[in-house]
Amino acid sequence: MVVELIAVGTEILLGNIVNTNAAYLSEKCAGLGLSCYYQSVVGDNEERLQKAIQTAVDRSDVVILSGGLGPTEDDLTKETAAKVWEKHLFLDLAVKMQIQGFFTKRGSTPTENNWKQAMVPEGALVLNNENGTAPGLIMEKDGKHMILLPGPPNELIPMFEQSAIPYLEALQPGVIFSKTVKICGIGESKAETMASDLIAAQTNPTIATYAKTGEVHFRITAFADTKENAKQLTIPVVEELKNRFGSHVYTTKEKVTLEKAVVKLLQKQKFTAASAESCTGGMVAARLINVSGVSKSLKESYITYSDKAKRKLLGVKKSSLLEFGAVSAQVAEEMARGAADFSGADVAVATTGIAGPEGGSAQKPVGLVYIACNVKGKIRVGEYHFSGNRMKIRENAVASALTLMRECILEYEKEE
């Protein structure tokens, strides 16, 4: 089945917002086994929107529209979609009551134009919106399907997952099952080469590769008559990837991030952790603190940007700073030792590097970063060379710091 995406909104055409919904929906549709050949963006203009919808329903089986379901006159998606398929709109009392309830809960009252959102095309399936007033809609005609979703991602994503995915799954002849294998510590091209024979041989299941900063994710998707059979098809591929990538696989769960995997390892060992950051300037701690409930594992961390701060907070030796420079393996090691001492944490990670654009030299070019990890006194230091702008170099350093923390804790586990 072929799916096509249309985002509706002049604010996207003006570049005011990035169309992240398209990436989200594309990835989900690929995971559902749907083929996507076209995505498009149209403004809040009835004529152009009507043409875009007509073109899409002519060439695709499922058309997913996002945005333009709001209460204002500019919001035309529902009216235009209904017009293309010659469906009347009528006031849906259930939807009206729901909108009323949404406002009552927030202690406010709907305005007259909110009732526009309670108008529903005949025969359409209404999708509940728990995070806003615009309901979603699914319409069918001649074996084709239109799914209308609200534009804000915090409304679109839960609605798609709760209502649209089960609908799309039921459309397919079989059942689809997806599994994600997430790896860290191996570059994208190396990871692809290591899995290239599997990728080349793929039919069912299929293997898709997603490169993230410092990580590579493989998504294995299988079709079968039942979910259990589809799942069985993915197992040998998942196992083979686990064999090939060994301890580089940090999770096979969709929702587990690298920082979550690190925090889980810390909690398993009842370890506390601290960071001492120079070039990353707090970004390693900030990522660990992305994990809700991290307070058991991370109590404090230090941003030591100046040489003086490295000495004062972490006890880095003046002689090391003079002899090797602040960006050196020696200083990274002393930072990781000092951070553990000062914080009393079991695990301490330290970063020092040249993020640029200034400050590089022939011996120490922009992109050179040293990262040290101290687990219960045993310290490992890595030298890294990253490319890109200041932000890219720092983001890569953060991913590498989390990867090193993970490796060092696993090493400790093995030795115990």
Add this chain to the structure above:
Amino acid sequence: MVVELIAVGTEILLGNIVNTNAAYLSEKCAGLGLSCYYQSVVGDNEERLQKAIQTAVDRSDVVILSGGLGPTEDDLTKETAAKVWEKHLFLDLAVKMQIQGFFTKRGSTPTENNWKQAMVPEGALVLNNENGTAPGLIMEKDGKHMILLPGPPNELIPMFEQSAIPYLEALQPGVIFSKTVKICGIGESKAETMASDLIAAQTNPTIATYAKTGEVHFRITAFADTKENAKQLTIPVVEELKNRFGSHVYTTKEKVTLEKAVVKLLQKQKFTAASAESCTGGMVAARLINVSGVSKSLKESYITYSDKAKRKLLGVKKSSLLEFGAVSAQVAEEMARGAADFSGADVAVATTGIAGPEGGSAQKPVGLVYIACNVKGKIRVGEYHFSGNRMKIRENAVASALTLMRECILEYEKEE
């Protein structure tokens, strides 16, 4: 003139990458006074790409294609665009030498398929690519224009700015001049209301609003016969916005970010700064460290996530933590005092809040954040209520912390 964007690449249709080029190009085109009615994405498929290009050149004056200029067989953009306009491809020796040079500089040798990138459609203008091997191209036919750009943003952006913008400017009858007014500390809807009469009355110059986390940007764009005349048209609007938003305007320069504005203020006063962060967990310091050359102003900062760390590093009183709780105005104030004392910095900013999803209560709901700023002993504390997920709440807190730092330093300046 009407412009249309086509992004080429199966990786976008699969959701592997977000199409940020579209937002970038849209914003730039709007700034150039071009109208954009359609954006689309097509995969690496000749037939579908050909149709998409044909549709676009039929309905728009300028078609900007991004991606698909690489050396592999999958890369079809140039070949397909040339086919639509029936142009032959020939080997361009200048381009060939440039590709050779690109590889020589990196100590490697081109492979046979790299010479595909030296093939140029007859009569096309070649755009130099300083960051990759794929040159850009501009083609003209019957008063229509196609601009072909490489997909990676670090190649596309410099090429667009160096080569495509001057070309697009020359196409227009007059000259366009844009100016950006960036404000902080006022919400999007309030800012729009405060400028609504200006926005409603706009013809030349036009005013576009861009909402960012904790900030609103106004872009004022004017057309005239000369650059100087266009600039003159923008001046009264810029002045009026400055009058209305007063000290909330933190810059009228396109490239100045909020963190850069704060660092500039610090440098002007020869102030050093430090952060003491709980819920933001290092993100305030990380944003200040985005600014290259911040080392003169920021020496160290503290992530004090636990109560104990707040006491140990910042001297927050045990009695305050017990009586008011860690998320309170009192504790934020003590954190900002302690951070200045411990670091010796002139300015200290402190954050403490409930980022969720757990940890909220009726008295202290998720999204409640206290931020304190200490400038030379004078401390201001703000209470904030943010909505959204954990990350969104933390990002808003960071923007508000930077805004508060800015306001407090300006207050200090005024009193001196």
